Amino acid sequence: MKFLCVECDRQMLFEERQLPGDGTLAAAFRCPQCGRAVGLLTNPMETQLVASLGVKIGGTTIDPQPLETVRGMVTTGREDAFEDGNGETGKGKGPIPAWSPEAHERLARVPNFVRGMVKKIYADYARERGIAEITPMVMDRARSDLGLEGM
Amino acid sequence: MALNIRTYHDLTEPDRSGLPGQIAAQRRRVAARLEGVGRVVAVMSGKGGVGKSFVTAALARALARGGRAAGVLDADFNGPTIPSLLHLPVARCALHENGVEPVTSPEGVRCFSMALLLQDGQPLGFRGPEAESHVWRGTLEAATLREFLADVAWGALDRLLVDLPPGIQRFQELVDVLPARPAVLTVTIPTAESRDAVRRAMQFAREQGAELLGVVENMVDGGFTGRAGEELAGEFGVPLLARVPWHPGADVWEGVADRL
Numbered sequence: 001m002k003f004l005c006v007e008c009d010r011q012m013l014f015e016e017r018q019l020p021g022d023g024t025l026a027a028a029f030r031c032p033q034c035g036r037a038v039g040l041l042t043n044p045m046e047t048q049l050v051a052s053l054g055v056k057i058g059g060t061t062i063d064p065q066p067l068e069t070v071r072g073m074v075t076t077g078r079e080d081a082f083e084d085g086n087g088e089t090g091k092g093k094g095p096i097p098a099w100s101p102e103a104h105e106r107l108a109r110v111p112n113f114v115r116g117m118v119k120k121i122y123a124d125y126a127r128e129r130g131i132a133e134i135t136p137m138v139m140d141r142a143r144s145d146l147g148l149e150g151m
Numbered sequence: 152m153a154l155n156i157r158t159y160h161d162l163t164e165p166d167r168s169g170l171p172g173q174i175a176a177q178r179r180r181v182a183a184r185l186e187g188v189g190r191v192v193a194v195m196s197g198k199g200g201v202g203k204s205f206v207t208a209a210l211a212r213a214l215a216r217g218g219r220a221a222g223v224l225d226a227d228f229n230g231p232t233i234p235s236l237l238h239l240p241v242a243r244c245a246l247h248e249n250g251v252e253p254v255t256s257p258e259g260v261r262c263f264s265m266a267l268l269l270q271d272g273q274p275l276g277f278r279g280p281e282a283e284s285h286v287w288r289g290t291l292e293a294a295t296l297r298e299f300l301a302d303v304a305w306g307a308l309d310r311l312l313v314d315l316p317p318g319i320q321r322f323q324e325l326v327d328v329l330p331a332r333p334a335v336l337t338v339t340i341p342t343a344e345s346r347d348a349v350r351r352a353m354q355f356a357r358e359q360g361a362e363l364l365g366v367v368e369n370m371v372d373g374g375f376t377g378r379a380g381e382e383l384a385g386e387f388g389v390p391l392l393a394r395v396p397w398h399p400g401a402d403v404w405e406g407v408a409d410r411l
Contacts, residue, residue: 001168001170002159002162002166004156004157004162006154006156009157011162011164011166013164013167014166014167014168023279023280044279044280045280045282045283045286045287048279048280048287049286049287049290052279052287052290052291052294053170053174053290053294054173054177054294054297054298055168055170055173055174056168056173057168057170058167058168059167059168059169059173060173064180066246066249066250066251066298066302067251067298067299067302068298068302069291069294069295069298070268070294070295070298070299072278073277073278073279073291074268074269074275074276074277074278075276075277075278076269076270076273076274076275076276077268077269077270078268078269078270078271080243081243081244081267081268082243082244082245082246082251083243083244083245083246113268116246
């Protein structure tokens with residue numbers, strides 16, 4: 001999938017991705033010559049197709065997690081299927097991030113089947129950016145930046 | 152007047168999404184994970200209910216008894232039975248940076264299966280829009296197969312047996328994701344109906360460039376009539392590896408395992 005600014009005959013560049021949380025996806029692409037931006041808006045089925053392939057529009061900056069698609073997508077998984085916990089503090093150069101009470105509460109609503117992986121992804125994101133405290137706002141930003149639909 | 156629009160392949164500037172690159176990276180992870188696997192053997196049949204999983208588990212156990220490192224990937228995500236057939240202990244799956252550890256049977260067979268992950272009695276459910284779910288469900292199952300291959304820490308194995316569900320779709324997905332064609336072991340029961348269904352699967356596997364190792368005819372004293380195994384072996388010029396009765400002895404499996 002590529003976007004062409006027909007007037008400038010230039011390939012438009014990915015700029016930003018947003019995940020409103022309703023299964024849709026919005027991505028902005030901008031022409032490097034004239035600066036005009038266009039939005040790619042996908043419906044839930046189209047978003048799902050992309051997610052099913054295990055790829056992310058706009059790319060990703062974090063390593064894939066083991067069984068990332070399975071853990072993120074299966075809804076009938078056992079709560080105790082995985083022995084999680086290793087590396088939940090994340091990796092990166094920054095300090096080990098703290099979790100605000102609101103972020104903790106939000107994390108607690110994530111099914112246990114995937115919670116350890118989600119926690120690690122947010123912690124990696126925070127440490128790599130030197131973020132000291134993970135808040136719901138940080139989680140929202142990470143979801144958008146990393147393309148974590150549904151996490 | 153029509154616009155003069157360049158086409159997809161005309162645009163060669165770097166693309167931050169790099170979707171083809173992401174797909175290629177997935178393939179590389181599969182290849183890297185399987186570097187220590189001597190041979191991937193797909194156990195397939197065009198027909199359901201012929202005992203593929205039973206045969207797969209028995210062969211894996213025979214390999215392990217013979218001192219060879221064996222693994223089983225249960226690729227029947229909607230009806231997984233391999234853990235039960237291997238008498239796997241109930242265990243949580245251990246995760247580490249390098250992947251998820253397979254569960255090991257008392258005889259040393261390494262296994263991974265959707266049965267290890269699902270709630271008891273629950274079907275495999277995926278999050279997603281309910282309308283037109285057939286459009287994306289197959290893609291998710293293919294992604295599941297890829298992750299079971301790439302993210303399970305299989306380690307060094309002499310043989311990795313892949314227990315396929317009936318039909319040819321999962322085999323196609325396996326071919327798509329593996330770095331080389333898997334060898335194929337086909338299972339049938341004696342009937343003409345099974346023969347006709349399995350023939351299609353064998354033909355498909357051959358067209359995909361897979362090596363056909365041979366045919367196992369299962370349930371030969373089960374009241375079925377026919378000689379599907381012999382006929383299929385003759386048609387495809389491959390060995391009939393075994394005619395397996397309802398209660399086979401260990402020697403039956405060891406004879407087949409030696410030829411995988």
